[in-house]
Amino acid sequence: MAETEADIVIIGSGMGGATMAAALAPTGRQIVILERGDHMPDVPETRDAKAIFADGRFRPDEVWETPDGTPFNPGNFYFVGGNSKMYGAVLIRYRAEDFEERQHLGGSSPAWPISYAALEPWYQMAEEMYRVRGDATQDPSEPHHSGTYPYPSLLDEPAIAETRRRLRKAGVTPSSLPLGVDIDRWLEGGHTPWDGHPDTNGGKMDAESVGLAEALRHPNVTLLRNTRVNRLETASDARIARVHFTQDGDSHAIKPKVTILSAGAVNSAALLLASANDNFPNGLANRSDMVGRRFMNHNCSALLALHPFRRNHSVYQKTLQFNDFYLGGGPDGAPLGNVQLLGKITTPILTSQAKLPRPVAAWLAARSVDWYVMSEDLPSRDSRVTLRNGRIVLDWKRSNWQAHEALVVKTKEVLRKAGFPILLSKAFDRRTPSHQCGTTVFGADRASSVLNLHCRAHDHPNLFVVDAGFLPTSAAVNPALTIAAMALRVAEHVKEAA
Numbered sequence: 001m002a003e004t005e006a007d008i009v010i011i012g013s014g015m016g017g018a019t020m021a022a023a024l025a026p027t028g029r030q031i032v033i034l035e036r037g038d039h040m041p042d043v044p045e046t047r048d049a050k051a052i053f054a055d056g057r058f059r060p061d062e063v064w065e066t067p068d069g070t071p072f073n074p075g076n077f078y079f080v081g082g083n084s085k086m087y088g089a090v091l092i093r094y095r096a097e098d099f100e101e102r103q104h105l106g107g108s109s110p111a112w113p114i115s116y117a118a119l120e121p122w123y124q125m126a127e128e129m130y131r132v133r134g135d136a137t138q139d140p141s142e143p144h145h146s147g148t149y150p151y152p153s154l155l156d157e158p159a160i161a162e163t164r165r166r167l168r169k170a171g172v173t174p175s176s177l178p179l180g181v182d183i184d185r186w187l188e189g190g191h192t193p194w195d196g197h198p199d200t201n202g203g204k205m206d207a208e209s210v211g212l213a214e215a216l217r218h219p220n221v222t223l224l225r226n227t228r229v230n231r232l233e234t235a236s237d238a239r240i241a242r243v244h245f246t247q248d249g250d251s252h253a254i255k256p257k258v259t260i261l262s263a264g265a266v267n268s269a270a271l272l273l274a275s276a277n278d279n280f281p282n283g284l285a286n287r288s289d290m291v292g293r294r295f296m297n298h299n300c301s302a303l304l305a306l307h308p309f310r311r312n313h314s315v316y317q318k319t320l321q322f323n324d325f326y327l328g329g330g331p332d333g334a335p336l337g338n339v340q341l342l343g344k345i346t347t348p349i350l351t352s353q354a355k356l357p358r359p360v361a362a363w364l365a366a367r368s369v370d371w372y373v374m375s376e377d378l379p380s381r382d383s384r385v386t387l388r389n390g391r392i393v394l395d396w397k398r399s400n401w402q403a404h405e406a407l408v409v410k411t412k413e414v415l416r417k418a419g420f421p422i423l424l425s426k427a428f429d430r431r432t433p434s435h436q437c438g439t440t441v442f443g444a445d446r447a448s449s450v451l452n453l454h455c456r457a458h459d460h461p462n463l464f465v466v467d468a469g470f471l472p473t474s475a476a477v478n479p480a481l482t483i484a485a486m487a488l489r490v491a492e493h494v495k496e497a498a
């Protein structure tokens with residue numbers, strides 16, 4: 001077994017890991033990034049909806065289980081850049097109210113251990129780093145920004161500009177989605193949506209094209225691909241002494257001064273549990289018994305809105321949202337969630353995901369304006385990731401579903417009023433952990449959290465976990481910008497520790 005050393009070992013090159021690497025690279029410390037996946041291959045299938053959605057060309061060769069042992073192939077992507085290679089590039093802030101305790105139809109969403117104001121400067125920095133296009137003046141639910149977006153928002157395509165006008169007339173306040181997209185560059189690779197499509201030309205500002213590219217400009221940063229971490233080994237003082245991994249079938253170990261675990265909420269929890277030893281029999285960082293618990297995802301539905309005599313010629317579509325029901329709007333003023341456009345739905349997506357006959361799918365896809373309706377999933381101790389015979393078991397206890405149903409009803413009312421008489425919705429299935437979070441929550445109380453306020457493990461002085469796992473709540477907006485902002489904040493503390 002070969003053994004090497006590094007100042008900082010980062011496990012995973014997704015949104016958390018790559019942003020950490022970029023922020024730490026200028027320190028000159030020896031940084032080694034261990035990434036399970038390879039580069040996204042630059043093949044025609046990256047722009048082929050049938051290959052992506054029907055054939056599952058980029059899905060992993062991996063099986064997780066439900067608690068009753070039913071195997072499933074998760075929509076979790078292992079590439080350099082992680083899940084952000086496939087993402088919709090919506091880089092949106094949590095609302096300020098998301099940091100406070102809030103009552104939902106399905107229960108309470110707890111307060112964060114830090115305020116919105118504490119994270120705000122890091123949000124600003126993350127938006128600059130990921131070159132976000134947006135306009136903070138359009139949406140009344142937008143929290144305070146200390147600066148402006150670095151670039152103006154992306155223009156609506158004609159059918160979406162018309163939809164924006166119709167929504168205003170219907171009484172809601174549409175606003176531009178904040179996006180990390182260079183649209184000219186993206187379209188050079190093909191006239192397709194970017195949402196759910198792999199990025200190979202840097203048209204999306206993702207963890208690889210931005211965070212990792214920045215980090216790898218520094219000679220002290222090394223990326224090892226096809227490198228799967230299997231176990232963290234502790235020393236007698238509880239520090240992480242070695243990171244064990246396999247590459248090309250061979251076993252290796254690396255001795256880190258500091259380890260940053262950024263394998264994604266599900267895999268980071270799995271790795272901590274798999275690293276149990278005599279001193280830490282319940283897994284690492286798990287004296288609180290919270291590793292893997294409070295797993296959250298979003299409650300999401302796709303909603304197709306159409307008029308039989310109006311066509312939607314949009315290519316990518318995804319430039320609009322409305323948050324009129326985000327802070328209230330439900331029974332007794334309960335918050336319901338965010339409504340944003342999906343990337344344009346195409347015939348292969350409808351034939352594969354909704355099992356529609358091709359002519360029906362084609363008729364719908366030519367006309368529909370397609371929405372992503374998203375509601376908060378509340379944290380629960382019983383919603384969790386565990387291991388069974390080394391395999392990941394995902395026991396997602398979906399919560400607050402009544403808020404989601406209410407949001408779908410409200411959204412349909414609005415869209416009907418806006419001139420879309422045909423409205424079809426379908427909930428996203430449970431095998432899609434796109435917005436997974438919350439398995440290694442941060443907090444001030446070591447009895448009820450895994451990480452301290454700087455995302456350092458309470459139980460291990462040189463272990464930080466920086467990915468979607470720290471999130472104490474899922475809110476009802478896309479998570480990547482909040483992960484990047486926290487990574488930049490944590491990096492300041494790692495600089496002192498390394």
Ligand SMILES: Cc1cc2nc3c(=O)[nH]c(=O)nc-3n(C[C@H](O)[C@H](O)[C@H](O)COP(=O)(O)OP(=O)(O)OC[C@H]3O[C@@H](n4cnc5c(N)ncnc54)[C@H](O)[C@@H]3O)c2cc1C
Binds near residue numbers: 091434435
């Ligand atoms: C289709 C899709 C659309 C999305 N759209 C949006 C969007 O528009 N906006 C948004 O905010 N979010 C979106 N998301 C979610 C977003 O991509 C994730 O929230 C974000 O990437 C999570 O960052 P992370 O660092 O937690 O994990 P990831 O980005 O998933 O990174 C984890 C990395 O760790 C690696 N890894 C895992 N296990 C190991 C191991 N044992 N050893 C070594 N490496 C390992 C993985 O290969 C991966 O590279 C979307 C996700 C999907 C799938």
